[in-house]
Amino acid sequence: MDKAGARREEILERLEAEGGVTPESVARIALETGVPEADVWGAGRFYSLIREPGRRVRVCTGLSCRLAGATHRIEELERSGEPREEVSCIGQCDRAPAALDPDLELIPGTGTASSVLPDDPALPVNLGGADPAGYEALAKAQAAGPESVLGIIEASGLQGRGGAGFPAHVKWRAVAGQAERSRYVVCNADEGEPGTFKDREIMERRPHLLLEGLAVAAATIAASEIIIYIRGEFRDAKRSLETALKEAAGHLEPFDIRFANGHGAYICGEETALLESLEGKRGMPRLKPPFPTENGFRGKPTLIHNVETAACVPFIIHHGGERFRDLGRTGAGTKLYCVSGHVNRPGVYELPLGVALDELVETAGGYTGSPMAFSPGGASSGFLPMSLRGLPLDFRSLDREGSMLGSAGVVVLNDTVDLVAAADWQTRFFDDESCGQCAPCRIGARFLRNACGRFRTDGDPDALLHVEDVGWEMEEGSICGLGMVAAKPLTSAMKHFPDAFRRQR
Amino acid sequence: MSDRFTITLDGRNCPATSGETVLDVAGREGVSIPTLCHDPRLDPAGACRTCLVEVAGERRMQPACAFRVRPGMEVTTGSERIARHRKVLYGLYLADHRLDGSGLPSENGSVNRLREQAARSGALVLPPVNAPRSGRPGDSNPYIRFDPDLCILCARCTRYCDEVEAVSAITLTERGAATTIGTIGDSGLLDTSCELCGGCIDTCPTGAMTEKKSYGIRHEEMEQVRSTCNFCGVGCQVDLKVHNGRVVKVASPPPGETVNDGNLCVKGRFAYDFIHHEERLRYPMIRGRDGELHRASWDEAIRKTTEGLLAVKEKHGADALGFVSSSRCTGEENYLMQKLSRAAFGTNNCHQCAAT
Incomplete structure (x- = not known):
């Protein structure tokens, strides 16, 4: 239990500043913050960027990097004797095979910078366009008032871009309708899904668009504090946002905007795990209900949006909900x-x-x-x-x-790929990134990893017995979305590519 | 605040009050729902997933221990879906657990609640997952042993240590399959804030947290004797576990039953060696003229004491006497002590060691 006035929210940042978890750094931080030593230790050991001290190259082992030769790169580093760590996807799939130097700066692979479409003002995010610090949409939204903005967002049909596709206006209204006046907007910039790097591009190319979208949301739901939880490996993106925040200063005056670093845990992209992490705890998802819109950061109503979702907002305010909605083919926008x-x-x-x-x-x-x-x-x-x-x-x-x-x-994936290997990589990813809180995911992911690994080695389909049952239970019984999908790579590969999983020898 | 309404539990109307969980109502109605991570003293964690039930209108099964009742809610505690869930869930637990020859969870002496639950569920047989979960084999503390092969990561021990004792000596540490119960730097409990209350042992459902001194003595072979701890005047109830006529373990009665609500301190739980100690005084003794102690009857001893005290009073006055009582005495005994001091001997020189 914390001492009165303990500053738990600081401990992860402090561990990073101290160079990682050691008994000494933990004891010092516990003393300075009033958080029990064991809690600082347990929280720190959860996050791969701070769990151990020491400088090392981090080599991405995500699917796209594997396809582009990550395994070869790891072997090279092994031969060179340089300290290295194999890590889960670092969100640079377009620059595969990617790695991070000991200061977490990107070492891109053979690919050049990411491709985007050329400037087209008809596109809501328009990554190829300029990113002026105009903040006209914010002014327009403030002039129109919350009810009007809520109507526009509803008309746009905007769905959350983080993965679940939840209607944005429902969340906005849920927070706006709370009796509790102290509210937060949290931006989920902990992009970590292997194969995904869109939020990184938005933050690097259109930081003002993102800040403006968040400010519109905050103004509409009457929140004054905005927290951007940004993936720890995204150094360039964070610098871009920091610069933009300085440039925007006057426009964003009514809002208290700050950054919180991720520390290396895919699960913190799950919104409630993110909140736990913001509060200086292990990133273990909360039970839902209650939902963050009612009981979020510090137990207060909290609107959590993915970067892309927020970045769509200025366009919607400028051009109206219908215009955005009609841009889509089978969904809005x-x-x-x-x-x-x-x-x-x-x-x-x-x-x-x-x-x-x-x-x-x-x-x-x-x-x-x-x-x-x-x-x-x-x-x-x-x-x-x-x-x-x-x-x-x-x-x-x-x-x-x-x-x-x-x-x-x-x-x-083209036909040069061993699909069993691909399923194995993805299965290992989820096992590495499971938080360990609930049994279906913690034990199920390890079971799948073993099963797939054994099949890959022996070619004996008996190794895959009960994969379907375990996958079912992970989807039905896990606390959060990670556990619910962790069996998908293996079960979908077995379903759609049965030949690859027949007896091999 | 406390709205009363009814919910439907397996088709039966049951009274419920807002704020209650499904498990609260089920417990009152005699509907059995398995739990492992639940301890009524702790905030519900919903982590072990054994108590998942179906709630009409909810897409996913919900943990009965944490899910709050609403008016008219329809809950199903047994269905094909729940049966399949339990079958695979317990199969996973078993694949991550030390098993005995019968393929069921081992017992190291303490009760392992997973054993009976898994047997009942017809658990799926899966190969062992060999999770890299470490213990602290070098921990030299004299009382508490952590056995990671029996741990199900329900976190009752760490939550108890935090929420009830406010000590936070132990924590969940590492991540995923490697998650375990740890301390700062994997140090022994004596080098942490641990007060050795042993509450982690009582709350542990599987025996992963267990007592070193009685390790391996089977719970079925122990007799249980309810008694009152005599280390202080609080009156904590203890369950003495007796094996071959000797007390080999002290446990707390379950939470909610006695004044100590399932808790004990280091003395009550672990300091029972005196019971069978060879130097323990079992009868009064009086020092004779030969300078040696000789066995005496209570009457003789009390008479001798009275004579001595009265002699001091006669020679030096009542205030030459002082009466010091012990914090091991009950309130009633302390009352009698001061009465003896004031009424019988006539002095206010009366003290009790916990009075400062």
């Missing part, structure tokens, strides 16, 4: 699709929501080789066969196929 893997120009492309795979990949320069499978929404969406290439890439259609649009991190 445009969507930033991240494309990586076996395509010619990996990058982020803003296209109508509901575009099909072929059209998307054409924009990304076409397929490399002969496509065999794709993941429409990162690791969480599993693998789909090319026979489903005609599906609209939207929330509903993919859901019906037992997959998901998620964060729209589309990864294409």
Whole structure:
């Protein structure tokens, strides 16, 4: 239990400043903050960027980086004797195979900078456009008043872009309608879904757009504090936002905007785990209900939005909800699709929501080789066969196929890929990133990892017995969304590519 | 505040009050829902997932221990879906647990509640997952042992240490399959804020937190004797566990039953060696003219004491006497002591060691 006045929210930042968890750093921080030593220790050991001291290169082992030769890179580093750590996806799939130097600065792979579409003011996010610090949408929203803004957001049909696709206006109204006056806006910039790097591009290219969207939300729901929880590995994105915040100063005066660093935990992209992390705890998701709109940061009503969702808001305010809605094909608005893997120009492309795979990949320069499978929404969406290439890439259609649009991190795999290996990599990712709180996910993910690994080694399908049962239980019994999808890579690969999982020898 | 209404539990109307959980109502109605991470003294964690039930209108099964009742709510505690869930869930627990020859969770002496629950669920048989969960084998504290192979990560011990004792000596540490119960720097409990109250042992549902001194003595072979702790005047109730005529363990009665609500301190729980100590005084003794102690009857001893005290009073006055009582005495005994001092001997020189 904390001492009265303990400053728990500071402990993770302090651990980072101290260079990581050691008994000495933990004892010092506990003494200075009034948080029990064991709690500082347990929280710090949760996060891969601070759990151990020591400088090392971090090599991404995400799917796209694996496809681009991450394994080779790891072997090279091993030979050179340089301290290294294999880490989960670092959100640089378009620059694969990527790594981070000991200061967490990017060491890009062979690919060049990410591709985006050229400047087009008709696009709501328009990554290729200028990013002026005008803040006219904010002024317009403030003049129109909250009720009017809520109506516009509702008319836009804007759905959360973080993965769940929850209608934005429902969340806004839920927070706005709380009796509690102390409220927060939290921006989820902890982008970590393997195959996803759109939020990074928004923060680097359109930081003002993001800040403005968040400010409109805060003004509408009567929150004065905005916290941007930004992935610890995204050094460039954070610098970009910090610069923008200085440039915007006057416009954003009524708001208290601050940054909080992620410390290396995919699960903190889950909104309640993010809140726990903000409060200086282990990133273990909370039970829902209650939802953050009622009981969020510090127990207060909190509006949590993904970066892209907030970045859509200024356009909607400028041009009206209908204009945004009509930009979509099978859902409302445009969507930033991240494309990586076996395509010619990996990058982020803003296209109508509901575009099909072929059209998307054409924009990304076409397929490399002969496509065999794709993941429409990162690791969480599993693998789909090319026979489903005609599906609209939207929330509903993919859901019906037992997959998901998620964060729209589309990864294409051509026929040179060993699909069992790909399923194995993704399964390991979820096992590495499970928080460990609930048994279905903690034990289930390890079971799947072992099963897939054994099949890969022995080629004996008996290793895969009960994968379906365990996958079912993880989806039904886990506390949060990570556990619910962690079996998808393996179960979807087994379902759609049964030949790959027959007896191999 | 306390709205009363009814909910439907397996098709039956049951009274409920706002603020209650499904588990609260089920417990009152005699509907059995398995739990592992639940302890009524702690905030519900909903982490072990054994208590998931179906609630009409909720897409996902919900933890009965944490889900609050609403008017008209319809709850189902048994269905095909719940049965399948339990079958696989317990299968996973078993794959992550030390098993005995029968394929059920081992017992190291303490009760392992997972054993009976898993047997009842027809748990799926899965290969062991070999989670890299470490313990602290070098921990030299004399009382508390942590056995990671029996741990289910329900976090009752860490939550108890935090929420009830406000000590926070232990914590969940690491992540994913490696998650375990740890301390700062994996140090032994003696080097932490631990007060060795042993509450972690009582709350642990599987015996992963267990007592070193009685390790391995089977709970079925122990007799239980309810008694009152005599280390202080609070009157904590204790359950003495007796094996072959000797007290080998002290446990707290379950929460909610006695004044100590399931809690004990280090003395009450672990300092029971005196009971069978060879130097323990079992009868009065009087020092004779030969300078040695000799066994005496209570009458003799009291008479001898009275004579001595009265002799001092006669020679030096009543205020030459002083009466010091012990914090191990009850309130009633302390009252009698001061009465003896004031009424019988006529002095106010009366003190009790916990009075300062």
